[in-house]
Amino acid sequence: MGSRERQITLTIARRLAGALPAARFGLAPGRVRRAAWARALRRSFEDLGPAFVKLGQLISVRPDEFSDELVAEMESLQDSVPPLPAAAIREVIQAEFGADADALWDGFDDEPVASASIAQVHRARLREAYRPVWGDVLPAGADVAVKVVRPGAEATVRGDLAIARRMAEGLVRRRLVRRVDPVALLDEFAESLDRELDLRREGRFSDRFRFDFRDDARVTSPRVVWSRTTARVLTMEFVEGWRLSEIDAARAAGVDCFALAVHGATAFMRQVFVYGRYHADLHPANLFVTPEGRIAYLDFGIVGYLTPAERVNITQVMAALVYRDAERALRYSDALGVHVPADRVEAVRSGLGRLLDGTTRADGTRDFAHFGLGFLRLLGANGVAVPSGYGLLIKSLATVEGVARALYPEIDIVDTARPFTTRVLGAAMGDPARLRERLPAALRAALRELTA
Amino acid sequence: MTDDVMRFFAAWMLTHEAADEGLKAAVSRGDAAGPGGMSGGPDAFVDGLAALVAEEKEKLKAALEARARGEEPLDTGQRDPALDELRFEVGEMRGRLDAIEAQLETILRTLRG
Numbered sequence: 176m177g178s179r180e181r182q183i184t185l186t187i188a189r190r191l192a193g194a195l196p197a198a199r200f201g202l203a204p205g206r207v208r209r210a211a212w213a214r215a216l217r218r219s220f221e222d223l224g225p226a227f228v229k230l231g232q233l234i235s236v237r238p239d240e241f242s243d244e245l246v247a248e249m250e251s252l253q254d255s256v257p258p259l260p261a262a263a264i265r266e267v268i269q270a271e272f273g274a275d276a277d278a279l280w281d282g283f284d285d286e287p288v289a290s291a292s293i294a295q296v297h298r299a300r301l302r303e304a305y306r307p308v309w310g311d312v313l314p315a316g317a318d319v320a321v322k323v324v325r326p327g328a329e330a331t332v333r334g335d336l337a338i339a340r341r342m343a344e345g346l347v348r349r350r351l352v353r354r355v356d357p358v359a360l361l362d363e364f365a366e367s368l369d370r371e372l373d374l375r376r377e378g379r380f381s382d383r384f385r386f387d388f389r390d391d392a393r394v395t396s397p398r399v400v401w402s403r404t405t406a407r408v409l410t411m412e413f414v415e416g417w418r419l420s421e422i423d424a425a426r427a428a429g430v431d432c433f434a435l436a437v438h439g440a441t442a443f444m445r446q447v448f449v450y451g452r453y454h455a456d457l458h459p460a461n462l463f464v465t466p467e468g469r470i471a472y473l474d475f476g477i478v479g480y481l482t483p484a485e486r487v488n489i490t491q492v493m494a495a496l497v498y499r500d501a502e503r504a505l506r507y508s509d510a511l512g513v514h515v516p517a518d519r520v521e522a523v524r525s526g527l528g529r530l531l532d533g534t535t536r537a538d539g540t541r542d543f544a545h546f547g548l549g550f551l552r553l554l555g556a557n558g559v560a561v562p563s564g565y566g567l568l569i570k571s572l573a574t575v576e577g578v579a580r581a582l583y584p585e586i587d588i589v590d591t592a593r594p595f596t597t598r599v600l601g602a603a604m605g606d607p608a609r610l611r612e613r614l615p616a617a618l619r620a621a622l623r624e625l626t627a
Numbered sequence: 628m629t630d631d632v633m634r635f636f637a638a639w640m641l642t643h644e645a646a647d648e649g650l651k652a653a654v655s656r657g658d659a660a661g662p663g664g665m666s667g668g669p670d671a672f673v674d675g676l677a678a679l680v681a682e683e684k685e686k687l688k689a690a691l692e693a694r695a696r697g698e699e700p701l702d703t704g705q706r707d708p709a710l711d712e713l714r715f716e717v718g719e720m721r722g723r724l725d726a727i728e729a730q731l732e733t734i735l736r737t738l739r740g
Contacts (some may be wrong), residue, residue: 272729272732272733272736273732273735273737273740274736307722308719308721308722309718382718386711389711401722401725401729402728403729404726404729405729405730593675598679621642625638
């Protein structure tokens, strides 16, 4: 066992041992016991650094695979680590550009504005004006955020990932895990991490997002300065404002938070149903409210994609929620890759029926999170594999609902989606291939009506 | 034969008329139901869809009438999406070139330094 492997094992073991009293040495009731283990695991992930912090974030979006307690703990995982000294960050900049930070920007601030497991962000000013991919020219002197991948982060993450994979293989070999496939989860994680470590991908998505919302003055994303961007350094417009977690300050400054909640949710639906690409890492720290009352989307590290066919199918699943139609939800989930084995269909259908019945709140609005996350749990409990994209979308919709309801408790996310889902279904109905397929049956039905 | 043809067209006209009336009724129900209308079930969904289509139809009618009068199409503030897409692609390409240029400068600095 290598030294890092020993360190990982010892850290997790120490935290789990520390949780023994809270779990009453394994004798506490199920929920209390699971919560104690989950808390210990979350703390050990925070101790172990970037790879584990990111892994925890991945666990937090998989309620189909993990217990409610573990998902809740991992949601609260803080991706905030002590900042590195500016000298270390300046070295990365020097290696990327062959020049000192002070030669590339004016007033590069050594005090970081944010410090997370993978990257650290510093404020600086543009030396000369820059014409971005889309939008107005950024003038010389404009404030920019310089996001820099922490030195060694990539090697550390990849090394830890290789160790974690070996350990996961051991767990599978000894049949210590049944419900979860940890090796597949880690492989999925490695893919997502590859994307996150190359900051150019994030920059490209920010540009695309800005373009997609070019007709919406209330939604924005930072403009990217490509002449000062590499795989490990991303320079973008500095967005002034409040994080959604500081919404009280925005409210005090006169921002209309109700309108913001509705518009923010609508913007998300537009990403999903119109463009088929969406910000899949939405949490209050990644959403800013500007003093002009605009919503700024930041940090496009995790992005979800949907093909046109997937958009139609997910729309049908939402329609199933509206009509309380379990059969429809199952049929279209199957088209999305959720294949329920024949011997489990009845159990899943009846569980789904109960979920659908409990989806309407006392005020008449629908609880998407109750339905969506409950559905994922139901599938997991019945041993049904859920494609990661499907889980990610449901989790994202549930998050958007949570964020929007924190601002405007009466919002019904399903109603917000309605204009979009209606258009998607309308377009699907007019699809020539579908018309060719359905027209004979429709004509027969019409003739039956006429001759009845 | 002539009778058959006449009956066929009469049936066609009747079907058309009934469908037209049905559509108008659906549009008016969809308008009346408002944003929460979809929750009423599949029929309400079709009504909502009909209302959306009717909205588009009115826009199309206005545009065609304006064109018939020789007027410029109404300026809805929207540009040609295809043209915008092209401009974006050019912008993206410019961004990539900027990044490549920065990398070349880095290589030159490294070689010199």
